[in-house]
Amino acid sequence: xxxxxxxxxxxxxxxxxxxxxxxxxxxxxxxxxxxxxxxxxxxxxxxxxxxxxxxxxxxxxxxxxxxxxxxxxxxxxxxxxxxxxxxxxxxxxxxxxxxxxxxxxxxxxxxxxxxxxxxxxxxxxxxxxxxxxxxxxxxxxxxxxxxxxxxxxxxxxxxxxxxxxxxxxxxxxxxxxxxxxxxxxxxxxxxxxxxxxxxxxxxxxxxxxxxxxxxxxxxxxxxxxxxxxxxxxxxxxxxxxxxxxxxxxxxxxxxxxxxxxxxx
Amino acid sequence: xxxxxxxxxxxxxxxxxxxxxxxxxxxxxxxxxxxxxxxxxxxxxxxxxxxxxxxxxxxxxxxxxxxxxxxxxxxxxxxxxxxxxxxxxxxxxxxxxxxxxxxxxxxxxxxxxxxxxxxxxxxxxxxxxxxxxxxxxxxxxxxxxxxxxxxxxxxxxxxxxxxxxxxxxxxxxxxxxxxxxxxxxxxxxxxxxxxxxxxxxxxxxxxxxxxxxxxxxxxxxxxxxxxxxxxxxxxxxxxxxxxxxxxxxxxxxxxxxxxxxxxxxxxxxxxxxxxxxxxxxxxxxxxxxxxxxxxxxxxxxxxxxxxxxxxxxxxxxxxxxxxxxxx
Amino acid sequence: xxxxxxxxxxxxxxxxxxxxxxxxxxxxxxxxxxxxxxxxxxxxxxxxxxxxxxxxxxxxxxxxxxxxxxxxxxxxxxxxxxxxxxxxxxxxxxxxxxxxxxxxxxxxxxxxxxxxxxxxxxxxxxxxxxxxxxxxxxxxxxxxxxxxxxxxxxxxxxxxxxxxxxxxxxxxxxxxxxxxxxxxxxxxxxxxxxxxxxxxxxxxxxxxxxxxxxxxxxxxxxxxxxxxxxxxxxxxxxxxxxxxxxxxxxxxxxxxxxxxxxxxxxxxxxxxxxxxxxxxxxxxxxxxxxxxxxx
Ligand SMILES: Nc1ncnc2c1ncn2[C@@H]1O[C@H](COP(=O)(O)OP(=O)(O)O)[C@@H](O)[C@H]1O
Ligand SMILES: [Mg+2]
Numbered sequence: 001x002x003x004x005x006x007x008x009x010x011x012x013x014x015x016x017x018x019x020x021x022x023x024x025x026x027x028x029x030x031x032x033x034x035x036x037x038x039x040x041x042x043x044x045x046x047x048x049x050x051x052x053x054x055x056x057x058x059x060x061x062x063x064x065x066x067x068x069x070x071x072x073x074x075x076x077x078x079x080x081x082x083x084x085x086x087x088x089x090x091x092x093x094x095x096x097x098x099x100x101x102x103x104x105x106x107x108x109x110x111x112x113x114x115x116x117x118x119x120x121x122x123x124x125x126x127x128x129x130x131x132x133x134x135x136x137x138x139x140x141x142x143x144x145x146x147x148x149x150x151x152x153x154x155x156x157x158x159x160x161x162x163x164x165x166x167x168x169x170x171x172x173x174x175x176x177x178x179x180x181x182x183x184x185x186x187x188x189x190x191x192x193x194x195x196x197x198x199x200x201x202x203x204x205x206x207x208x209x210x211x212x213x214x215x216x217x218x219x220x221x222x223x224x225x226x227x228x229x230x231x232x233x234x235x236x237x238x239x240x241x242x243x244x245x246x247x248x249x250x251x252x253x254x255x256x257x258x259x260x261x262x263x264x
Numbered sequence: 265x266x267x268x269x270x271x272x273x274x275x276x277x278x279x280x281x282x283x284x285x286x287x288x289x290x291x292x293x294x295x296x297x298x299x300x301x302x303x304x305x306x307x308x309x310x311x312x313x314x315x316x317x318x319x320x321x322x323x324x325x326x327x328x329x330x331x332x333x334x335x336x337x338x339x340x341x342x343x344x345x346x347x348x349x350x351x352x353x354x355x356x357x358x359x360x361x362x363x364x365x366x367x368x369x370x371x372x373x374x375x376x377x378x379x380x381x382x383x384x385x386x387x388x389x390x391x392x393x394x395x396x397x398x399x400x401x402x403x404x405x406x407x408x409x410x411x412x413x414x415x416x417x418x419x420x421x422x423x424x425x426x427x428x429x430x431x432x433x434x435x436x437x438x439x440x441x442x443x444x445x446x447x448x449x450x451x452x453x454x455x456x457x458x459x460x461x462x463x464x465x466x467x468x469x470x471x472x473x474x475x476x477x478x479x480x481x482x483x484x485x486x487x488x489x490x491x492x493x494x495x496x497x498x499x500x501x502x503x504x505x506x507x508x509x510x511x512x513x514x515x516x517x518x519x520x521x522x523x524x525x526x527x528x529x530x531x532x533x534x535x536x537x538x539x540x541x542x543x544x545x546x547x548x549x550x551x552x553x554x555x556x557x558x559x560x561x562x563x564x565x566x567x568x569x570x571x572x573x574x575x576x577x578x579x580x581x582x583x584x585x586x587x588x589x590x591x
Numbered sequence: 592x593x594x595x596x597x598x599x600x601x602x603x604x605x606x607x608x609x610x611x612x613x614x615x616x617x618x619x620x621x622x623x624x625x626x627x628x629x630x631x632x633x634x635x636x637x638x639x640x641x642x643x644x645x646x647x648x649x650x651x652x653x654x655x656x657x658x659x660x661x662x663x664x665x666x667x668x669x670x671x672x673x674x675x676x677x678x679x680x681x682x683x684x685x686x687x688x689x690x691x692x693x694x695x696x697x698x699x700x701x702x703x704x705x706x707x708x709x710x711x712x713x714x715x716x717x718x719x720x721x722x723x724x725x726x727x728x729x730x731x732x733x734x735x736x737x738x739x740x741x742x743x744x745x746x747x748x749x750x751x752x753x754x755x756x757x758x759x760x761x762x763x764x765x766x767x768x769x770x771x772x773x774x775x776x777x778x779x780x781x782x783x784x785x786x787x788x789x790x791x792x793x794x795x796x797x798x799x800x801x802x803x804x805x806x807x808x809x810x811x812x813x814x815x816x817x818x819x820x821x822x823x824x825x826x827x828x829x830x831x832x833x834x835x836x837x838x839x840x841x842x843x844x845x846x847x848x849x850x851x852x853x854x855x856x857x858x859x860x861x862x863x864x865x866x867x868x869x870x871x872x873x874x875x876x877x878x879x880x881x882x883x884x885x886x
Contacts (some may be wrong), residue, residue: 007876008789012687016699019684020827023706023760026717029727031722041725082613089609092602103614107621109811111818111862114855115834117842118624121852141620144613161350167337168344169314169364169415173605179363202710204821209842221712228716228825232723247445249706255701 007029025112027244030077034237041232051238061239063216064223067132071207071219072200075139080193083147084185090148091155123210130212135219138210139200144200147192150258154188170248191258198250201243268293268451269314269419274323274333276309283309285475286323291419291453298446298462299455301472302498307455308347310472311421314453315344327418338367343412347423349404351396357407358383358392364415378414385444398435402433409441413448422454426461438464459499463487471495471558493589505553511589514581516545521571523580532557534575546571548579625859631751631852642848650853658835661855666833669748669823670816671876673755677812678805680756681763688764700768707761718754719745722826746828754822759812766808770801794879803849803873810865834858 034052038045054060086104090096107115119138123130162184166176182189204221211217218226220243227236269291276284284306291297299307312318313325316337327332332340332406343364352360358379365375383389386406396404405425425441426434442465445452456462462469463483471491479491492494493504493511502513516529523529532548535556539545544566547556561571561577571577632650635643653659688699706714721727722745729741744750760818774797787795816822820835829836834854 009690015683015687016691019680019687019760019764022680022757023703026714026721026757027706027709028692030713030717030720032860041720041727041730049867055757064853067878085609086613089606089613092606092609094603096287103622107617109814109862109866110621110625110821111814111835111858113818113838114625114628114819114858115621117838117851117855118628119620120842121848122620122624122627137620140616158349159348161346161348162352164317164337165344165346165350165352165368165411166363167317169367169411170338171363171367175367179367180352202712204712221681221710224710224716225821228712228719229651232716232720236716237720240710240716244709244713247707247709251705262642 026209030237031241031244034234034241036234039234050236052242054235055238055242058093058235060218060222061220061235064218064220067217068201068220071132071135071139072197075136075143075200076193076196078136079140079143079147079196080189083144083192083196084151084189086144087148087151087155088181091152091158092160104145107142108149112203112205116206119206130210130215131214132211134210134212135170135207135217138206139203141202141205143196143200147189147196150192150195151185151188154258158184187258191254194250194254194257198247198254201250202247266293268295268328269453270324270326270329271310271314272324272326274310274313274320274325276306276313276318276320282475283457286312287472287475287477288323289477289480290410291451291471293451294449295451296442296467297451297453298466298469299472300462300469300498301457302458303457306475307457307471307472308423309475311344311423311453311455314419314421315342316340341418342421342422343415345408345412345423345425347427349396349408349428351404351407353396356393356395357388357399360396360407361388361411361414364411368415382410382414385447401428402428402437405429405437405577409444409515412547413444413450416448417450419451419453422452423516424455424457426456430486431481434461441465463499471497471498471527490587496587496589501558503553503557504555505551513587513589514585516558518581518585519557519559520580521546521559521561521565521577523578526580527582529578529580531576531578534571534573534577537571537573544571548577550579628852628855630851632856634849636847636849650734650850653850654853654857656849662832662837663834666817666835668757669751669831669833670813670819673752673816674809674812676752677756677760677763678767678809681808682767682801682805683758684760685764685771688768689774696772700765703764704761705748707758711758712819712825714758715754715822718750718757718826722750722753745826746830748827748831750826751823751831751833754826755812755816755819758822759815762811763808766811767801767804770804771797774800800876803869803876806869806872806874810869814862814865817861 012072033041033050035047036044037048037050039051047085090100090104115138120135122133128134162180163176166180167173170178202221204219204225207219208222208225211219211222220239224236224239224243227233267290271287271289273286273288274284275282287306287310299310301307305417309318313320313333316325316335316339320333322490323333324331327340327342332342352363355363361382362375362379363377370378380389383392386409388406388410391399391403394409398591399407406579407429409422410427426437429437438461441452441454454462454465463486466483468480468482469486471486473476473494479486479495481489486495487499490499490502490513493513496513497504501516503516503519504510504511504513518525530550530552532550534546535549536547537544538547542561544561544562546559546561548559549556557579631642631842633646633648635645635649637643637660647743655664675797684703688696688703691699698709719726724741724743724745726745728744732742817833819833820839822840823831823833823836826834834857838851838854838858841847841854867873
């Protein structure tokens with residue numbers, strides 16, 4: 001924007017500082033407390049990683065973490081394949097219907113609670129036993145929508161003439177996909193997968209409703225929810241810090257990859 | 265020379281638009297054939313049907329006497345050099361060129377030697393390991409050409425191959441392409457909207473207008489005997505005037521200033537002069553037509569009897585040099 | 592090579608085949624289940640909590656019961672306040688980012704959005720850490736010499752609103768930044784050149800052109816807030832029921848699925864209504880912008 005007076009520049013900077021402080025102070029406090037030796041929020045007794053150690057001897061947390069990993073890995077894999085194919089299908093159509101757009105957009109905006117109870121009703125009316133597998137089935141729904149959105153964004157600027165060039169040079173449709181299309185959209189596919197993984201690791205409500213009764217299918221967010229209800233503990237602080245590190249790393253990675261080493 | 269390619273009453277529609285309308289033409293073995301027409305006349309669509317990316321609704325395409333109109337692109341011994349080049353951005357120059365041979369399943373040593381050979385011919389060897397985005401426009405154009413040529417197709421299709429190059433490079437590449445075609449002995453069908461380019465390069469030219477074939481012939485034939493008013497106007501410069509309900513046309517170089525010894529003679533006023541290097545172009549307003557006549561005068565003639573703007577001069581011609589159009 | 596006539600699969604068929612697995616998945620696990628709860632909303636609750644398959648509109652009538660209508664109003668008030676605050680703060684932040692030097696904008700935007708990608712529960716929990724009786728804010732006050740009872744900040748409506756604003760602010764910043772960054776700086780210059788004050792320029796030129804971003808951000812915050820169940824549960828301590836909590840209760844404690852389904856449908860209706868409104872705003876602005884560039 002245009003040049004502005006020193007006063008207005010200062011006030012814009014002040015806005016940024018205030019907003020960023022609002023966004024980061026709560027998180028920073030949480031992270032700091034997770035390293036507080038004494039564990040009390042009131043007194044700082046020195047730096048320690050003992051609360052992280054405690055996490056790794058808590059069997060409930062370990063099993064929840066394991067469940068979350070299973071759910072996230074499997075649902076991300078399925079969603080990446082389906083979402084990428086969907087994106088390719090939509091973007092190679094000459095005309096796009098409004099109904100189709102709405103259908104693939106819906107999983108991203110529908111309130112979690114609605115999808116959660118819809119799936120719960122669906123599985124229970126079918127008498128479908130619930131557990132980790134139903135969480136996986138459910139997570140694929142929104143994960144595939146996000147993967148396809150990321151891949152479609154990439155395909156919008158994709159130069160399809162290279163796939164014709166490949167066919168012209170003698171390649172079959174499968175070879176063209178493997179050697180030309182896929183390498184060129186790979187950054188978007190990987191970014192989409194990382195995004196889906198993050199969403200799945202963090203997702204609470206749908207997992208909560210579709211996990212069935214047993215404790216054996218508790219995921220990490222469900223475990224965190226249960227722990228939070230007991231109040232503030234140094235263990236939750238440590239766990240929260242670890243989960244944030246995982247999500248944010250995956251996201252930063254996804255951003256970086258999709259900026260495109262290969263892309264023009 | 266025998267016929268390599270026959271396009272037989274081929275029609276292609278996109279919805280309400282008839283992009284190609286009952287076009288028939290033959291291309292001979294080893295010919296340099298040009299498809300010429302203004303933008304939107306259906307040139308690219310013809311080429312895409314030859315390559316296999318579009319299927320004609322009517323008519324047949326015969327290559328070596330066999331109907332290929334429904335054979336998919338990857339099974340045709342035909343290669344296309346894309347207007348946008350369509351180079352694979354994630355592969356090196358050598359990788360781009362080798363691709364077509366790799367998918368054919370040729371043994372590695374043969375691929376290496378053929379790729380090396382074509383890179384020598386097209387002077388790309390120094391850039392073998394570069395990616396397309398590290399090349400200049402002219403170099404990219406050569407990679408696209410080499411990538412198609414290395415397949416040794418029966419027929420090479422080129423869609424506006426020089427369109428993205430600047431004027432000077434274009435002129436050099438026109439001759440270069442012609443030399444290359446001669447050396448490799450492959451039949452070329454080239455698309456262009458530049459009539460001068462078509463006349464310089466091609467053995468024969470087909471002129472398209474609104475999806476229909478208007479005329480097909482050698483550059484000399486289409487220049488000297490245009491089939492209709494459209495062709496006459498599209499190729500080179502032509503003067504038109506109406507006489508006895510007919511349209512009469514004559515080329516600028518057939519008009520003679522001062523009308524010495526010509527059958528027809530009229531008076532006109534010079535309203536503009538323009539230098540074109542070797543010759544001088546005069547715009548002469550006469551009573552015969554609303555548009556001024558374009559008249560060519562050689563530099564030598566201009567030196568002998570100088571002509572200036574505002575002069576009234578006689579111009580003349582012989583009736584054998586005129587063309588009559590009734591459309 | 593023999594000239595062979597191979598059956599060419601039309602591009603349209605190929606595209607459709609690629610879409611089938613994903614569309615089948617979405618149909619089976621989103622369209623059908625949502626259709627199911629739409630149907631459920633028209634059935635009666637069984638005596639022992641099951642479903643009695645007789646058609647009724649009772650569940651929708653119950654939405655108008657003062658008790659439930661009250662919860663709708665509370666939810667709408669909380670969501671509305673959260674939306675208002677988030678939009679004002681978010682727009683200001685987006686404006687400040689768009690005004691920063693071009694090369695610094697991506698990194699500022701990245702940091703504004705980053706928190707959005709951490710776990711929602713954890714971001715909400717962070718406010719419990721700050722707001723609880725022995726939390727950091729109380730301690731801060733003590734350091735400043737405050738001696739009385741710790742102020743009750745957690746489990747208030749204010750806490751719920753702060754939590755919602757905190758969680759959705761990054762999205763509003765993103766939504767408002769997009770149109771702001773596309774604004775042609777010459778427009779603002781032209782306006783001030785024509786003698787408009789900075790405030791007039793903002794009100795007459797910048798604000799109208801960035802309304803779609805504001806609308807998108809506002810709809811998002813409002814819809815997700817009114818249907819929220821985590822934030823009221825954790826920061827409201829169950830004292831502030833919002834529609835989300837009500838739905839939760841019908842399915843997991845009260846066992847009145849048909850009424851829960853009707854509540855969900857009401858949520859979806861609110862969402863669709865607001866999205867339509869937003870689309871209209873976007874279209875209108877797009878039309879006006881086009882006229883401006885034509886004229
Ligand atoms: N894929 C397509 N869909 C619809 N119309 C097309 C398509 N390809 C070409 N056309 C139309 O067919 C006509 C001929 O186009 P084209 O063959 O590209 O002409 P040229 O290459 O001579 O400029 C144009 O009117 C163009 O708009
Ligand atoms: Mg063309």
